[in-house]
Amino acid sequence: MLKKYNNYQLLFISLIAARFVMYPDLTWIPFDLEKLGESGKINYIAFVILRYAFLVTLVFLLIKINLHQIKTTDFKKRFVYNTIISFAAFIIYGGISFLVYKKVKHYGSLVLFQFFIVSILNTLMGHILTLYSEQRKKEQEIEELKIKNLQSRYDALTNQINPHFFFNSLNGLTSLIRKKNNEETLTYVNKLSDVFRYILQSDKKGLVTLGEELSFVDAFRYMMEVRFANKLEYQIDIDPRALTQKIPVLSILPLLDNIVVHNMIDSEHKMLIRIFMNEKDELVVSNPIYPKLSPALSNGTGLENLEGRFQLLMDKQIRVENKGNVFNVYLPLG
Numbered sequence: 001m002l003k004k005y006n007n008y009q010l011l012f013i014s015l016i017a018a019r020f021v022m023y024p025d026l027t028w029i030p031f032d033l034e035k036l037g038e039s040g041k042i043n044y045i046a047f048v049i050l051r052y053a054f055l056v057t058l059v060f061l062l063i064k065i066n067l068h069q070i071k072t073t074d075f076k077k078r079f080v081y082n083t084i085i086s087f088a089a090f091i092i093y094g095g096i097s098f099l100v101y102k103k104v105k106h107y108g109s110l111v112l113f114q115f116f117i118v119s120i121l122n123t124l125m126g127h128i129l130t131l132y133s134e135q136r137k138k139e140q141e142i143e144e145l146k147i148k149n150l151q152s153r154y155d156a157l158t159n160q161i162n163p164h165f166f167f168n169s170l171n172g173l174t175s176l177i178r179k180k181n182n183e184e185t186l187t188y189v190n191k192l193s194d195v196f197r198y199i200l201q202s203d204k205k206g207l208v209t210l211g212e213e214l215s216f217v218d219a220f221r222y223m224m225e226v227r228f229a230n231k232l233e234y235q236i237d238i239d240p241r242a243l244t245q246k247i248p249v250l251s252i253l254p255l256l257d258n259i260v261v262h263n264m265i266d267s268e269h270k271m272l273i274r275i276f277m278n279e280k281d282e283l284v285v286s287n288p289i290y291p292k293l294s295p296a297l298s299n300g301t302g303l304e305n306l307e308g309r310f311q312l313l314m315d316k317q318i319r320v321e322n323k324g325n326v327f328n329v330y331l332p333l334g
Contacts (some may be wrong), residue, residue, distance in 0.1 A: 010060055010063050010064060011056075011060060013059075013063065014056045014057075014059040014060040014063065015056055017059045017118075017121060018052055018055040018056040018058075018059050019052075021055055021059075021114050021117055021118055021121075022051070022052060022055060022114065025048070025051075026048075029048065033045075047097070050096075051093075051097075054089075054093055054096070055114070055118065058086065058089045058115075058118060059118055059121075059122070061085075062082060062085060062086070062118065062119075062122040063122060063125070065081075065085070066078070066082070066122050066123075066125060066126025066129070067126065067129065070126060070130075071130070072130075073127070073130055073131060073134060075123070075127050078123050078126055078127055078130075079119070079120075079123045082119040082120075082122050082123045082126070083116075083119045083123075085119075086115045086116065086118055086119035087115070089115065090111070090112060090115040093111070093115075094111075142312065144308075145308050145309075145311055145312035146312060169192055169223060171227075172188065172223060172226045172227050173185065173188055173189065173192070175226075176188055176226065187222070188222070188223065188226060191219040191220075191222045191223055192219075192223060194215075194216065194219035195216065195219050195220050195223065198216040198219070198250075199250070199253075202249045202250050205249040206248065206249065206313055207246040207247065207248060207249070207313055207314070207334065208246070208247065208248075208249045209243060209244055209245065209246060209247075210238070210242055210243050210244070210245050210246070210247050210283065210333060211243035211244065213247055213249070213250075213251060213252055214236065214238065214243070214252075214275075216250075216252075216253070217234075217236070217252050217253075217256070217275070218236075220253065220256065221234040221236075221256075224256070224260070228265055228271070230270075231265050231266055231267060231269075231270050231271065232265055232270070232271045232273070233270070233271070233272050233273070234272075234273050234274075234275070235272060235273070235274045235275070235276075236274075236275045236276070237274075237275070237276040237277075238275070238276065238277055238283075239277055242277055242281070242333065245281075245333040245334060246314070246333065246334040247283065247331065247333055247334070248306075248309045248310060248313045248314065251306060251309070251310075251331055252275070252283075252285060252331075254303070254305070254306055255285045255306075255329050256273065256285070258303075259271065259273060259287045259327075262291070262292065263287070263288075263289065263290045263291065263292065264290040264291070264292050264293075265290070269290040271287060271288065271290070272287070272288065273285070273286070273287050274286040274287070278330070280330075281333060282319075282330040282331060282332055282333070283330070283331040283332075283333060284328055284329070284330055284331075285328070285329045285331070286326060286327070286328045286329075287326070287327055288325060288326055288327075289322075289324070289325055289326065289327050303318075303320060303329070306318060310331070310332065314332065314334045316332040316334070317332070318330060318331055318332065
């Protein structure tokens with residue numbers, strides 16, 4: 001947003017600007033006065049003051065209009081607006097000058113040029129300040145998105161490496177040990193190690209390849225399938241040519257976490273999570289909706305943070321689609 005100048009500041013700027021514009025006339029005042037009688041001098045000085053006051057008023061109004069009314073960043077449009085206003089003021093000034101001081105030179109080319117200068121100065125000032133305001137706004141948005149990005153990574157880390165997740169992981173490991181299936185137990189430990197390593201290293205990454213993200217999903221998927229036995233299944237169908245495309249790190253994890261948090265998963269509600277590419281080359285994470293009887297405890301910022309990270313890192317937006325019985329999230333790739 002543009003800085004809010006008070007009327008006293010604007011008036012001071014207007015007084016200086018109008019004096020600058022009238023400088024050629026001011027230098028000629030002593031020479032003009034020499035040619036006039038006593039009454040003529042008074043009228044002349046009164047008209048100079050009137051003219052100065054008129055220009056101060058015009059500059060003041062144009063500054064306010066450029067700061068608060070004209071929002072366009074198009075220089076040509078802004079110039080047209082200022083020129084129209086200045087020309088209308090020039091016509092009014094001309095009428096006044098002929099009524100109070102009938103002298104052609106005060107309505108001639110020099111005065112027209114001075115009004116044109118006023119228009120140019122205000123156009124440049126308004127354009128520069130508007131561009132500065134837009135730049136500041138974009139910088140502020142980027143800062144906010146950076147904060148969201150950091151918060152999203154922190155949330156991903158704290159949501160997954162927490163006692164609940166840790167104990168569920170240990171319970172899954174304990175269950176495998178009791179079954180005395182050494183091969184599956186070893187696989188589980190390796191996958192658990194991969195999950196923790198990827199999450200812990202995510203704060204050093206921005207964008208990763210889809211192949212890296214899916215390798216993490218594969219490790220996470222294995223642990224979830226062990227945890228939910230035959231009640232949860234993943235179906236991943238990705239064209240190998242898409243694996244080199246970029247995606248923000250830990251983009252899929254919050255979606256998988258939301259599925260588990262917000263849905264019933266049991267023998268009557270078996271969950272099939274599908275991850276595939278659509279015809280728009282978007283990564284789609286899809287799942288049936290089995291809402292829990294009581295609302296899940298969640299801060300509801302997962303998708304919002306994810307959207308902010310995509311906006312920050314890729315300048316792209318995710319899409320969310322709730323069909324009532326199926327929930328789809330579309331992630332653009334870079």
